[in-house]
Amino acid sequence: MVAMAKKISKTVLSRTDHLLEVRDFVSEAARQFGFSEEDVANIVLAVDEACTNIIKHAYQYAPDKEINIAIVRNNGTFEVKIKDNGKNFNPDALKRPDLQRNLTHHRRGGLGVYLMRKLMDKVEYNFEAGHSNEVSLVKYLSKKQSLIKK
Amino acid sequence: MSDFKIHHREGEGVNVLELKGYLDAHTAPDLENAFQQLLNEKRYRIVVNFKDLSYISSAGLGVFMAYIEDVRKNKGDIKLTNMTPKVYNVFDLLGFPILYEIYKDEKEAIGKFKDGKKQ
Numbered sequence: 001m002v003a004m005a006k007k008i009s010k011t012v013l014s015r016t017d018h019l020l021e022v023r024d025f026v027s028e029a030a031r032q033f034g035f036s037e038e039d040v041a042n043i044v045l046a047v048d049e050a051c052t053n054i055i056k057h058a059y060q061y062a063p064d065k066e067i068n069i070a071i072v073r074n075n076g077t078f079e080v081k082i083k084d085n086g087k088n089f090n091p092d093a094l095k096r097p098d099l100q101r102n103l104t105h106h107r108r109g110g111l112g113v114y115l116m117r118k119l120m121d122k123v124e125y126n127f128e129a130g131h132s133n134e135v136s137l138v139k140y141l142s143k144k145q146s147l148i149k150k
Numbered sequence: 151m152s153d154f155k156i157h158h159r160e161g162e163g164v165n166v167l168e169l170k171g172y173l174d175a176h177t178a179p180d181l182e183n184a185f186q187q188l189l190n191e192k193r194y195r196i197v198v199n200f201k202d203l204s205y206i207s208s209a210g211l212g213v214f215m216a217y218i219e220d221v222r223k224n225k226g227d228i229k230l231t232n233m234t235p236k237v238y239n240v241f242d243l244l245g246f247p248i249l250y251e252i253y254k255d256e257k258e259a260i261g262k263f264k265d266g267k268k269q
Binding site: 020114 | 153172174175176205207208209211212236239240243244
């Protein structure tokens with residue numbers, strides 16, 4: 001059996017028509033790592049939300065910018081690092097979305113960041129002097145799943 | 151290649167939108183257009199059938215939030231049906247079941263429109 005590469009990465013242009021390709025890339029890697037279908041779906045959705053936020057907020061729909069998605073697999077840890085060179089985005093400024101309020105104000109913001117935190121075990125943001133952002137999404141493989149894998 | 155399709159049918163005064171494929175930030179505008187068209191035609195009794203929808207992200211859920219108030223103001227509703235557990239989970243995580251009527255079966259949702267004349 002070929003050993004699984006610890007780190008794989010992919011760069012796509014900042015366009016929503018690349019989201020499907022990103023989801024396929026992440027789901028294959030997560031499945032290979034031994035996650036349940038439910039966990040695979042959760043990781044894929046979290047990555048989609050992160051990339052969608054980059055396209056909308058960091059790049060403000062500019063279609064020719066780059067998003068780099070790197071997957072690092074180590075022991076029981078599956079980390080997806082998503083990098084962009086767009087506008088800084090401070091998710092900590094976002095409160096938990098109030099659905100009732102959004103409903104009456106036609107607002108939809110904040111759902112993606114809230115979902116990412118719900119779906120992953122750890123979500124961290126790193127900003128570099130003005131024009132580089134990285135979000136790290138981490139999911140741990142449960143002991144039960146890693147035993148099955150062995 | 152189209153990864154999202156909407157099929158619209160109407161019967162007994164209720165408009166059913168059947169969704170198929172992947173509803174994400176790329177395809178959400180298609181659903182927005184479908185809702186906008188229904189509103190332009192003053193069709194406010196809407197059932198959305200998710201039977202063949204494989205995937206939804208928050209961009210898709212945002213579309214329902216954008217239109218529900220206008221629909222309800224006009225004495226209508228958007229009722230959601232036939233979700234797979236995977237799709238339902240996303241709605242559930244964001245608290246949608248409190249604000250939207252979600253049914254297992256399309257017929258049940260259509261029946262609710264017929265029961266409650268006010269809607």
